[in-house]
Amino acid sequence: MALPQIKQDATDARLAALTLPDGGWSDTARQEAVARVRNMGLPGARDEYWKYTRPDTLVQPDAPKAALFEAEETPVFGEVDRLKIVFVDGVFDAEASDDLAMEHVTIDRLADAADIHWAKDLYGVLETRGQTPVHRPLAALNTAFATDGVLIHVTGKAPKPVSLIYRHESETSDAILHHVVKVESGAELTILENGPAAARFNKCMEIDIADGGVLHHVRAQGRDPERRAATAMFVRLGSESVFKSFTLTANGVLTRNEMVVELTGDDAIAHVAGACVGDGDFHHDDTVFITHDALNCESRQVFKKVLRNGATGVFQGKILVKEGAQKTDGYQISQSLLLDEDSQFLAKPELEIYADDVACSHGSTSGAIDEEGLFYLRSRGIEEGPATDLLTLAFLAEAVMEIEDESLQDEINGRVEAWLTRRRG
Amino acid sequence: MLEIKNLHVKLEEEDKQILKGVDLSVEAGKVHAIMGPNGSGKSTLSYVLSGRDGYEVTEGEATLEGEDILDMEPEERAAAGLFLAFQYPVEIPGVGNMTFLRTAVNSQRKARGEEEMSAADFLKMIRAKAKELKIDADMLKRPVNVGFSGGEKKRNEILQMAMLEPKMCILDETDSGLDVDAMKLVADGVNALRDAGRGFLVITHYQRLLDHIKPDVVHIMADGRIIKTGGPELALEVENNGYADLLAEVA
Numbered sequence: 001m002a003l004p005q006i007k008q009d010a011t012d013a014r015l016a017a018l019t020l021p022d023g024g025w026s027d028t029a030r031q032e033a034v035a036r037v038r039n040m041g042l043p044g045a046r047d048e049y050w051k052y053t054r055p056d057t058l059v060q061p062d063a064p065k066a067a068l069f070e071a072e073e074t075p076v077f078g079e080v081d082r083l084k085i086v087f088v089d090g091v092f093d094a095e096a097s098d099d100l101a102m103e104h105v106t107i108d109r110l111a112d113a114a115d116i117h118w119a120k121d122l123y124g125v126l127e128t129r130g131q132t133p134v135h136r137p138l139a140a141l142n143t144a145f146a147t148d149g150v151l152i153h154v155t156g157k158a159p160k161p162v163s164l165i166y167r168h169e170s171e172t173s174d175a176i177l178h179h180v181v182k183v184e185s186g187a188e189l190t191i192l193e194n195g196p197a198a199a200r201f202n203k204c205m206e207i208d209i210a211d212g213g214v215l216h217h218v219r220a221q222g223r224d225p226e227r228r229a230a231t232a233m234f235v236r237l238g239s240e241s242v243f244k245s246f247t248l249t250a251n252g253v254l255t256r257n258e259m260v261v262e263l264t265g266d267d268a269i270a271h272v273a274g275a276c277v278g279d280g281d282f283h284h285d286d287t288v289f290i291t292h293d294a295l296n297c298e299s300r301q302v303f304k305k306v307l308r309n310g311a312t313g314v315f316q317g318k319i320l321v322k323e324g325a326q327k328t329d330g331y332q333i334s335q336s337l338l339l340d341e342d343s344q345f346l347a348k349p350e351l352e353i354y355a356d357d358v359a360c361s362h363g364s365t366s367g368a369i370d371e372e373g374l375f376y377l378r379s380r381g382i383e384e385g386p387a388t389d390l391l392t393l394a395f396l397a398e399a400v401m402e403i404e405d406e407s408l409q410d411e412i413n414g415r416v417e418a419w420l421t422r423r424r425g
Numbered sequence: 426m427l428e429i430k431n432l433h434v435k436l437e438e439e440d441k442q443i444l445k446g447v448d449l450s451v452e453a454g455k456v457h458a459i460m461g462p463n464g465s466g467k468s469t470l471s472y473v474l475s476g477r478d479g480y481e482v483t484e485g486e487a488t489l490e491g492e493d494i495l496d497m498e499p500e501e502r503a504a505a506g507l508f509l510a511f512q513y514p515v516e517i518p519g520v521g522n523m524t525f526l527r528t529a530v531n532s533q534r535k536a537r538g539e540e541e542m543s544a545a546d547f548l549k550m551i552r553a554k555a556k557e558l559k560i561d562a563d564m565l566k567r568p569v570n571v572g573f574s575g576g577e578k579k580r581n582e583i584l585q586m587a588m589l590e591p592k593m594c595i596l597d598e599t600d601s602g603l604d605v606d607a608m609k610l611v612a613d614g615v616n617a618l619r620d621a622g623r624g625f626l627v628i629t630h631y632q633r634l635l636d637h638i639k640p641d642v643v644h645i646m647a648d649g650r651i652i653k654t655g656g657p658e659l660a661l662e663v664e665n666n667g668y669a670d671l672l673a674e675v676a
Contacts, residue, residue, distance in 0.1 A: 346460035371478070375567075377525070379475050380585060381503035382535035390528065394568070395521025 007041040011137075014042055016062035018145045025115050029124035033144035036128070040137045049134055052314040052346045053256055053285040057420075058138060058230045063174035063200030066226035067303065069251075075165075076194050076220040076415050076418025080407065082163035083107075085150060089168060089198050090175020092148050093310050104156030105189065110149040110178060119151040119180045121187040126206040126234035130260035134289060139258070141233040142204035146178030154187040154213070161216075165196030168224055173198035179205045183213035185238070190405070193219040195351040196252070203406050209242075211238040211265055218408050220415055221257075224249035225281070239294065246403045248412050249276040250419045256285040261288070263297040263325075273302040273402035275412075277419055278311030278343075285314035292358075296327040301321075301334070304399040308339035308394050317349040329421050330360035336397045339368055339388075389420040426490060427451040427474075427593050428625035432467075433484035434473050443469045445649035446485065449626075451593065456625040458635055459512050461646035462658060462668045467628045470511060470646075475509040476502050485627040486660040489593055504531075504536035506592030515568040522581065525569045526551065526588055534591060554587040558614050576610075577601035583614035593619070595626045600634040614638030632664035645671055 003011065014035065023030050043055035057064050085107070088097035093110055093340050100107040103120050113119065124143040130136060152162060164179070175198035183189060187210075197203070219231065229252060235243050261270045276284045290299045305313035317336040336345030347364040369391055377387035393416060400416075403409045427628070427669070434444040442464045450459045473480050474487060476499035485579065487495050494502050497571050515526065529540040542550075555565060558580045565608055570578050579599055586594055596615070600608055616640050619625070636644070640646065643659040646649045647666070653671055 131637055193659075227494065245498070348532065370517075372515045373517045375477055375499060376511070377529075378499035379477075379511075380507055380529035380589065381500050381505055381536065383500050383532060383536075384498070386528065387500075390520055392516070394517060397519035 003041040004044070007044045010044065011037065011042045013061050014059055014141070018256060021147055022240070025113065025117050025120050026123050027326065030144045033127075033140045035408065036140040037137055038130070040135045040140065042137045044143065049287060049316060052316070053254070053283060056147070057228055058200070058202075058253060058256070063198070063221055065171050065226055066168070066199035066228065066230065067171060067356055068168060069224040071170065073418065075193050075389065076231055076411055077163060078372065080161065080192065080411065082161045082192060084163050084165055086165045086167060087153045087175070087197070089147060089170045089173035089203070090148060090177055093096065097122040102162075102189065104154060105158050105162065107162070108151045108364075108380045110146065110151060114227065117151065118153060122180050122182060122206050122208055123178070124171045126236055127232070128210065129203060129235045129236070129262065130232075130289075134230055135257050136258060136260070138202055138230045138391060139204050139234070142176055142178055142202050142232070146176045146204065149178040149180070152179065152181045152189070154181070154189045154296035156185045156187050160188040161190035161192050161193040163194075164199070166193070166197035167200055168196040168227065171199055174201045177204070181205065181207045182209070183209045183241075184212040185213050186212045188214040189271045190216040190218070192215070193256075194221070196224040197220065197226060198225045201227065201231070203229070203231040205233045205242070207235045207314065209235070209237050209241040209243055212240045213238065214242045216404060217243070218403055218412070219245075219247040221247060221255060222252060222328065224255065225251045226234065228253050228254040229239060230256045233260065235244040235259075235261045237261070237263050237265060237268040237270060240267045242269045244271045244402065244404060246399070246412070247274045248415060249283065250415070252284070253281050254283045256287065256372060259286070259288045261290045261299070263294055263299065265291050266295040266297065268296070268297045271300040271302075271402055273397040273399045274395065275304045275399040276313065277416060278308070278313065279423055280309040280311060282307075282311040283314070284312070286317070288317040290293070290319050290330070291322065292325040292328040292330065293322045294325060297325070298329040299331070300402070301332040302399045303334040304396050305336040305345060306339065306395065307336055307345060310342040312343065313345045313366070313398050314351075315345075315347045317348075317362070319355040319360055319362070320353065321355050321360065325355045326357040327356060328358040330362065331360070332336060332362040334364045338368055385424045389417070391423070393417065426453045427626065429485070430487075431485035432473070432487060433480065434469060434480050434482055436481050437481045439584040443480075443649055444473070446638065447649070447651055449644065449651060451591075451624040453624050454621040455621065455641045456638060457642045457644065458627045458629060458640035458660060459644045459646050460551045460629060460663055465644055465646045466649040468597055469594050471509055471628060472597060473636060475499060475507060496590045500532065501536070503589070503591075504533045508586050508591035510579075510586060510594065512597040512599075512601060514570050514578040514582055515570045517565055518571050520569050522567055522569050523565045525552065526585060529585070530588055551588060554584055554601065558584050558587070559610060559615065560584055576604065576607035579603055579607065579611050580614070583611055587618060590658055593624045593626070595628070596613045597628045598630065599627070600629055600631060608634060609637060646650045647672055
């Protein structure tokens, strides 16, 4: 079917501005991805899943300029013993990174990987699976044109987290990164991600977790107020495997985080959580799609957004329970704390269930700060500003607590506290 | 300590006068009790003094050690030494009791230009105070008042009072929802804080609490005014005869 002209033009313009990298073993996958992009067209304002978020600046050929953040601050996860992999404006920086070697984990740079590589079976494969029933053209664009990224193979319990650090140094950088992670049966890894990355960042991560594998993912996205990001994670879980992901987003004029999870083996567990704090020119969109396609699996979506001065939060979360996926336990909550009347939260929870013995619940709320609680805190001598901050942290706590590791919880809470204090001036 | 003169208060949202000229003076080292039927304005008085929104002072004044408190923010009143033990303590999910108390103690110290209490000193102090009130470590860790029983909530109020060491304590129906043992525990906590430099205003419906916290002065409040003031015997009179006689007396 032909694309609408406006979408055709936008897609052509974007593709014309990009050059297909020499991908070696990934060449076929990249060419197929180009075909997918041509076929779907890049997102347009009329697309069902782009109703609440304007895709134009993510699609246009050049990245809109984004100023660098000036304030001094200690980067997040600074206290965590981790293997650091640094990208500057989307380019791997060997100098700043640790040796890409750790017990039970092999890491290759996408650009360097040898011709026959395990990632060949996954690169673009999980992304392709995630294109049905909802199109995610920016992820296909990523598969085709990614210039860098890492391929992480986990064969046992990793001794420390792999930390992906995205630095932003150029005001006009347009970065496309693609990572592939394969967690073997019984293996376990924690992946950390942080940093503003680029003026415009398109990041895709494909994750395959074999039976009994465990992957924890904690991300702190933020800083530069003018940066833009479209990220997508495609996760496939085998039986009795576990995937737990948490994202904190602070600042950024536009962020779209897509999370596509497929529970394909029995007794698997997938938890995805997010907290965002937005002030002013801030648009944050969480789009989540969880498919239950096996018995007795559990999924949780916990998303909390604090919005003020006209900030916008979007949540589109879906649980699809396929035929035969009995004993599914699905839970979804999305809540916003609106600190003034100019901010808005747009939520679209969706459940689609084709099995009869399942428990799925969902809820969505918007509210202001609890006046009773605020008065109680103030009556004990806590000033209005700090009291509001305390209640804000409390509001986000349910999402932050989804992080299993308490020291990582502390890192995230510390980050939110710093943000709140800074905003208070 | 606390001086209230001719205090008139109406609800902000509707044209309803609640307090119609309250005069009250609580001296340092004394315990005053206010009794009165439902709707007499007792709780309103406590809320107005602590700075809750929704009330408008139309006349009169209230001072704490000579300082006008009605123009202060709630946190400034707290730092000045005023404490209200709530009738219905508020649950605050997500905020740990200990974090809350430490923030409160140090906020007040900061406001008064004092040095903040160290984590170690704070821990030592809160452990000792909590023990006296039979508050276990788990209750200190849990979110403020969340999942606490009625008795636990009231004990938690007294713990806050003990930690903040206010000059003027207002207890708003602290006995409501308490069984006899819990009331004894709370009263012991309050009595432990009685000293020459501190004033108390105990608002209650029942004489029972006053068996445990012996008042120096008892006031009867009705229809937004103090209608009678006397010694502890006045509370017994109410207990035996109800308010009807007193109301008839002044009518």
